[in-house]
Amino acid sequence: MSKLRQHKLFSLGLFLVLVVISLCIVSFFYLPQDPNVMNTINRFQSPSKEFLLGTDQFGRDILSRIMISSRYALFIGLVSVFLGAVVGIVIGALAATANGWLETILMRFIDGLMAFPGILLAMMLVAVLGKGLWNAVIAIAIFMIPVFSRLTYSLVLDQKNQLYVKAARSYGASKSRIIFKHILPMILPRLITQFSASIGSAILIESSLSFLGLGVQPPNASWGLMLSESRQYMLTYAYLAVPPGIILMITVLGFNLIGDAWNDSIVSRRMAE
Amino acid sequence: MLSFIVKRLISGLTVLFFISIITFFVLRWMPGDPATLSLGTEGTPEKIAELQEVMGLNLPWYQQYYHWLQDLFSGDWGSSYVFGEDVMTLIIQRLPVTLLLAAVSMVIVIPFAFIIGIMSALFKERWVDYIARSLMQLGDAIPQFWLALIFLVFFASKLGWFPVAGYVGFDNGILASIHSVLLPAIVLAIGQVGPLIRIIRSSMLSSLEQDYMLMTQVNGLPKTLAIVKYALRGASIAPLTIIGMQLANMLAGAILVENIFALPGIGRLLLMTVEQRDLILLQGMLIFVTSAVVLVNILTDICYRLANPMIRFGGNHE
């Protein structure tokens, strides 16, 4: 029963993510319209055969823009979480195994980063680094560091007290051997889960940044930017806000579901053991 | 306990030290130094140099940092370019709005999350659980700013159930005040409820799986007693640990939500500060906001200890 449900959720998540990924892949080969070409005569069109999701305030095809945007979303999501995870895991593992002042300094620094309300840290970093794709990636990656280092830190500490590690230590295994051979394989599933779930939140942050004008820059398309542009037409053409909002939600939901289903299966596997 | 509090305070201070370093450098690295920025179109190299000297910008960074810290501790947080008001005054002026928003949002979130989380754990893999988890997933996935826009147009503008924008002060009655922040508070709540349900559900589940629950079964205690007294007690502590995080999240959410609903709170002030490069105010607000988060973390840690005999008396043997 539980297995089946996990499986279903996982499949749903996978399906949603695949929808977005295929939108992205297709966009490299085929787009219904040029996403950046303005045609002011066609603006604010309702969905039609020519424009499946209608057109925006400049007469650009919304579907094409959504497809193009998926590239940014996936790219920023994957790359920033990957960078953040690598740095975060290293810091977390270092802090958990190092003793004394290094542990304190690292973890207090992470606590310090964590005290910045998410989007604010990214906003500040973008202000420092300047706008642009890579800067957004770096800003979001830095935002992701604390999550991974805290998780790694607590998992490693947890494992350190497990019997098998104590045993390994009593046999005289080296520190790095314990981490890489014993602890890392044990905590990797949890980290992968976190990775998947973080992609969702990274994409959300990217869209928030773009919504505030700090992420992807016009005339390029991004879901957050499309929402921000739709904002001034909320009363007249509220429809503009629907497609980007929904695709954004689908993407985040997809990654979160995969992460959750994974997590559940890890938990239940552990229970079965 | 006392030594724990002292230790925790020291670690909190270390965190604040790092925050001050991060803040200081991030703001120094911002393009356009404050002097050039302040002079705008009137800036000549001479005027800029003169102003840099006045502002102490030509000193080495550690001296600048030292002076800045000194001012911070003496309570001189500077004053805002934009408002010409003392930074502290501005923060204190804005605080009630955000606090009320956060409080109303918490009042919505906490009971809701507890009820849903517990039900979801008790009826694991049943329809209650499915609904709860779907809600949780949706809450996590819906972009808050999008929800805010849609709620604004639908509930405030089209249906007229809530005021469209602006905050009603306490002098107009507490109910009117709450009503004016209710819709944004709901939006914030929807963003907050996911993590809370998740942690309540999982800590409830883990509590239900603990051996002490077997004990209640062996002792033949009725199920409700076992759940309310034993399982719930075991599950009630874990949610405390994420309160600091929730606060930070809520402040982040407030940046977007307060702007969309035109609430004159901390979040709105923050965005304006970033947009207008009101560096002195931004500095002050960053320190304030992050200190608040750190302080709340310390307090929850202490409460966590007090509330949790498992830790309170732990450590004397293994």
Added chain:
Amino acid sequence: MKRFKFIFSVLLVSIILVACGSSTDEEGSANENSNLDSTEQKEESNTVNIEKTELNMALSVDPDGLDPHRTTAASTFQITSNIFDTLVTVTPDGEIDENLAESWGISDDGLSITFELREGVVFHNGREMTADDVKYSFERLKDEESPRSGDYANIAEINVIDHKTIEFVTDSLNVELLSNFAYPWAAIVPEEAAEDLRNHPIGTGPFKFEEWVPQQQLVLTKHTEHYDPASLETVNFKMMPDVTSQVSALQAGELDIIAVNGDLVGQFEGNPDYTILENRSNSIQLMAINTEHEALADQRVRQAINLAVDKQALIDTVWWGYGEEIGSHYPTMLKEYIDTNSVLSYNTDQAKALLEEAGYRDGLELDMYLPASYPAYVDAGQIIANELDAIGIKVNIEIVEWATWLSDVYTDRQYDLTVVGHTGRLDPYDLLARYHSENGENYFNYSHQRVDEILTLVQEEQDDAKRLDLYQELQQILAEDVPALYIQSPITLTVTASDVAGYTSYPIDIYQMKDVYFTNK
């Protein structure tokens, strides 16, 4: 900290530059009372509602303090023009009218001007205003902390003749001298309250300052002892940055007056509950071109850019048609205006030909900077970029914060193209002076010998007709030489509840709430 306030007010000098066009921004509603969509009949037939005396109006930004001598922000003057009076005032038609001064005389040499002050004027603190206050106020306006000191440096002496008579002596001839006394920053303030005018302004104006909670609201109440008392008892300015909120709040009855964009007019059209006011404005919007750029120094390239843009379509898209196409740096509402739209009209073939002739057959790459706080400029920039792409000019867009725009684009002139707006003044010279090659605000890096000549001549020329000729010649040169792509002179849109009457706009950026009242409808 005082230093900082000063610094910031200096920063705001530049804000006058880009004043309107933002979707959420009411600066630049410096309008003539030429309501295209008139409401006159209504005002005739309705009587003043004496019961309803509290008005709510939306503002999208907070004022930059309320000290009129220490800022250049339009958002401040929109409010302070109700709190402070000036010696003379400007009518909606742009004529100078009496205010604190009941009469004035200019000496034969044109160098000095004497004002006779109104009797019985009192400040909000109850003290009577005298000529000494006027002297103090102008000295304060001229001192080094004042961002306007340069504009008044010409005043050499201020002589109090008796307590109701005052004389200003200037160094050199200024043909538009009187208008300098009508601007809202030439406000008369009491010395005893000067310390904290920023947060607690005290003037002689029709409204007293009551309360200001930044980003929330600013409240004014009626000054009953004013010589021309207001009808309203209370005016609440509500700070709402979001247009959607403003529109919804107006519809919910929470507001009485808002400014809107063209796309939202439809929400109110044909609805008897609202009145739509369309006003031409004393401002223009343009795409500035950095004439020091290698390619852009070539007049043919600039002309090609001009020819490639369909201005009317641009206005229709970005401003929903609410704007008047212009060909030069001049608002349509001013009397010196000449129509230069036909000098270079939309023609992509010609544009391509010119570009080829200039040696850019294989195209050209330019950087365009757009100010983030002004969505309309961002939109316009994107459309222009799209059109330039069609003639082979690739434009890289970067959207920058206002502060960055000021320092990099405006001050350091590190840009190729940028879209921005300029507000007008009462004196055309102020509007055009930036085209002088030596002018500090010449961010086009524009240099044209005849333009420099005209700008020198026009200051001395006392003959109105000759001056007019010079101004028109200048407009013609700019239209042909294209130091900027001139887009439009905007029409501002204001929507009021239909029981609001007496709301008019002025050629300088002020709101006169004392003439506003509610009708019994």
Added chain:
Amino acid sequence: MMEKLLQLEKVSIDDGLGRALIKNASLTIFQGEFIGIVGESGSGKTLTVKSALDLLPDHLVITSGVRQLLGKELNGLSSKDKRRLIGAGIGFVPQNTVVFLHPMIKIKHQMIDAYLYHIDNDKKQALKKASDLLEKVGIKEPKRVLNAYPKQLSGGMQQRVNIAMALMTDPKLIVADEPTTALDTVVQRQVMELFNQLNQSEGVSILFISHDLKIVKQFCQRMYVMYQGEIVESGETHEIFTNPKHSYTQKLLSLIPTLTNLSMDKFG
């Protein structure tokens, strides 16, 4: 014929994926008996007992067999009745001393809950009984212990509390799942003496699960030997010790000295 307190007949348990964990286990305890179950870790001792007390984790399935408790067929009872039956009639002393006591509830509340519910809803009475029982299991300051949280007590103390708690409802049968694991030898001895005394003087039956053959030999009248989910041998203790029939039992007995030292494993 003495009363059958607990009887399992051919009980088989499956892990939900088709793997058999317990195969055809049969077990009987009569009133007044002190019975041992021995076997190595993972042999299914605890699982067998848990199935008798209806304590199996949700994912495990009882595929066949009959379980009788205090003369009642478990399968025929509602879950509420099962709880009542077990709660009032049987005391359980667990193996892992730390988690079975709720770490966040004071000892006194944990001790008296079952009494209040099954016997008499009189708090004073219940507290007195709790205090008496604590004294009986050798705790010198019952007041202090009652007001303590589990973490404030040593492992030995906690185990005594567990025993006292098991006695709160005056059960006829106490099931003790390796109750002396992780206790030092002195405390171990005291605890075992206590069980013995309960059995001898009050006639409480005891089902004692252990891998410590020495203890089993010393205290139990009858014993069962489990190996890989099956009961491979049962009978009088001295008989099995003198004449083990199954090869596993023989091997087990030959390992007695080493086995007692290995008390670190946490799986039952």
